[in-house]
Amino acid sequence: MVHPALAKPVQTAHAPGVSDPTPEDIERARILFAQDCKFFYAAQRLDQLPDALAPEIAFAGRSNVGKSSLINALTGQKALARASSQPGRTKQLNFFNLAGRLTLVDMPGYGYAQAAKEVKEDWQGLMFDFLRGRQALRRVILLLDSRIELKASDHAVMELLDRAAVTYQLVLTKTDSIKPLALSRKIAEVGAIIPKHPAAYPEMLATSSETGAGIDVLRVSLGALAEPVA
Ligand code: GTP
Ligand code: MG
Numbered sequence: 001m002v003h004p005a006l007a008k009p010v011q012t013a014h015a016p017g018v019s020d021p022t023p024e025d026i027e028r029a030r031i032l033f034a035q036d037c038k039f040f041y042a043a044q045r046l047d048q049l050p051d052a053l054a055p056e057i058a059f060a061g062r063s064n065v066g067k068s069s070l071i072n073a074l075t076g077q078k079a080l081a082r083a084s085s086q087p088g089r090t091k092q093l094n095f096f097n098l099a100g101r102l103t104l105v106d107m108p109g110y111g112y113a114q115a116a117k118e119v120k121e122d123w124q125g126l127m128f129d130f131l132r133g134r135q136a137l138r139r140v141i142l143l144l145d146s147r148i149e150l151k152a153s154d155h156a157v158m159e160l161l162d163r164a165a166v167t168y169q170l171v172l173t174k175t176d177s178i179k180p181l182a183l184s185r186k187i188a189e190v191g192a193i194i195p196k197h198p199a200a201y202p203e204m205l206a207t208s209s210e211t212g213a214g215i216d217v218l219r220v221s222l223g224a225l226a227e228p229v230a
Helices: 023-033 067-075 117-133 152-164 180-196 215-223
Strands: 037-043 056-061 093-098 102-106 137-145 168-173 203-206
Touching: 023 215, 056 067, 056 117, 067 093, 067 102, 067 137, 067 168, 067 215, 093 117, 117 137, 117 152, 137 152, 137 215, 168 180, 180 203, 203 215
Parallel strands: 056 102, 056 137, 137 168, 168 203
Antiparallel strands: 037 093, 093 102
């Protein structure tokens, strides 16, 4: 489903806007993400997917962009998802259950140049089919490294998600490793492409899993999709 708020102007964590979370929103989301979060399933093939336990959020992006690290930062756990400086670390769809209220799905990265061709096609085939076909999927968090130019593979994934009408939110990563001026330019550059993509969520966020910048706001954004407390 394309997000109904698409008509709204693009906002970022750094720009004041109507969706600026209140301290109460931040605290509620912090409490949600501080709850028990456990790995419960790894899928290598689409015919092996688990039944959905809760609304699902998938973390997608190029290899090494920081998907696994972002899941760890959101949940405040150092090693829930396996992160590594070696690209291509996550090789399956890994499912994490956050207190039965949200499922976080850590995806294998795309665009990993060193992967063997058949491995690459396998990963991408699985990823694309999952993103297109998963009923419980509420949003894709599409990570972009704030220090790196958008690649053809990033554009291809955005177009695929547009065609599949799966809402995706762009999240810049590793903002601790870029100067403030370069970051503002990046936010403007990426912000400018959002209106061109019908399924892109209007609010982009800039984050660092290293320093925690932007993580609280991302929690609020994702917390809004969680199953209410029973
Ligand atoms: P794949 O599973 O291989 O696709 O990678 P991934 O997207 O899950 O990336 P991962 O979280 O494994 O992180 C890749 C590298 O980037 C690791 O060396 C992390 O320590 C580093 N990294 C992740 N997030 C940040 C960040 O916010 N700041 C900095 N400076 N480094 C980061
Ligand atoms: Mg990973």
